[in-house]
Amino acid sequence: MPKIRFILSKQPDPALEEVxxxxxxxxxxxxxxxxxxxxDGIPQEERAAHNELWRYPQNELPKALEIRIRRWAQKIHRHHLKEVETTRLSIEDRSTLEGCRNGAEIFDLRSKHRIDEIAAALHAEFPWLAEATTHVWRxxxxxxxxxxxxARFAPILLDGPPGVGKSAWARRLAQLLGTPDMILDATGENASFGLVGSQRGWSSAGPGRLIRLMLMRQIANPLVIIDEIEKSGSVMSDKGRSFSLPNALLPLLEDLTASRWTCPYFQTQFNMSFVNWVFTSNSQRGLPEPLLSRIRVVSVPSPTQGQINDLxxxxxAxxxxxxxxxxxxxxxxxxxxEAGQQINIRSVKRMLDLGSDQKNRPVLH
Incomplete structure (x- = not known):
């Protein structure tokens, strides 16, 4: 897989540590x-004997030379730290960043035929989501x-009634693309902190789930699924600042700002422009216009009776x-x-689960 430069800020070099x-x-x-x-022409036998003596712990270096070397190392190390932006990070945090020092891999689609195969598979399984599939395909x-x-596509919002397979479509898309995926329930997260992290000084300071996933897997283009974005809340700081999930997302959805996004916790710039985003909502009411202007909104209808039967x-089978x-x-x-009831995918899944239970029920003698 190809690699891109992921960490943009200059990182401490392990080779320039004092030790x-x-x-x-x-x-x-x-x-x-x-x-x-x-x-000096010393015979090989004498050099070997000298080397054995030299490697003996008590005769490694003259004391004065040890002191000079230590001072040189400290000076070189201090000068190096002045040139990097992460000197306040702990050793553990620096170790977390080290894996992506030379870049992060990106899952790639090398042929138009493979893209067509992905779109065909999605359409066969979720025909009522044809508009969303076409958006990703294009x-x-x-x-x-x-x-x-x-493998990158423009952010998309699937807006429709609950239980019509919006999240299932997104998870299947990630599976077909081969990229890692992350599902975030906006109703259960503490504002933006769960996704992007929080600055040092907060009691729960730490990196967000997204950057942790990317650093752990060393992948630059995961697929992020945010469920029920319209129900996300916000947190108010002691200084009166509001931290909401939609506001935290804005710089991540614009290529210009996402390509040089600063993590609140690491205070380091990352290239987040390759992340793929799928949002779901049951209603657009309450979603801010700046967020909607950065996302392709797709209205998802309920599946028809024929589509349900095919499912x-x-x-x-x-x-x-x-x-x-x-x-x-x-x-x-x-x-x-026929009775006019609203049927969704969750109801169908429950019926299929009951059918599986009936099939696997032991025979009574």
Missing amino acids: AIIKRLEEFYTALQDKRQIS SLHQNLTGGMPG VLRES KRQLSPSITAAITTALAGAF
Whole structure:
């Protein structure tokens, strides 16, 4: 997989840590002594005996030279830290960032044929989400045609009634793309902190789930699914500042600002412009206009009776349900549609689960 530069701020170099510098200077001095012996014409046997004595702990370095080397190492290390922006980070935090020092990988789609296969699979499983599938299909093609690396599409909001498969569509998309995914329930998160993290000084200071995922997996283009974004709350600080999830998302949804996004916790700039975003909502009411202007909004209808029947047949085949159980489910659903009841994917899944339980029930003797 190709790599991009992910951490933009200059990072402390482990090779310029004080201990590492001291080790290199000592090794250099040892090698220099060996060269001097050769140039002085000392026989090999005497050099070997001298080296054995030299490596004995009590005869490693003259004391005065040890002090000078330590001072040089401290000076070099201090000068290096002045050039980096993360000197306040703990050793543990620096270790967390170290894995992406040389960049982060991005999952890539190398052919238009693969993009077409993904869109076809999504459409076959979620035909009522055809508009969302078409949006992703076009975005992926434009990204590939434009020579941009990585599987990336424009942010999308799936707005529709609950239980119509919005989150399931997003998870299936991540599976088909092969990218790691992260699901965040906006109703259960503490404002923006769960996603982007919080600054030092807060009692719960720490990096957000998104940056932790990217640093742990060393991947620059995960797929983030935020459920029920319209129900996200906000937190008010002691100084009267409001921290809301929509406000925290704004810089992450614009390429210009996302490409140089500063993490509140690490105080380090990251390239977040390759992250893919899928939002779901049951209503657009309450969503701020600046957020909606950065997202493609797709209205998701409830699946039709024919689409529901196709889903039942497909899932029944996967679960190896008997024809009688499948017929019983489709008959029950037909009656519900005739009665004018609202049928959603969750209801269908519960019926299929009951069918699986019936199939796996032990035979009584």
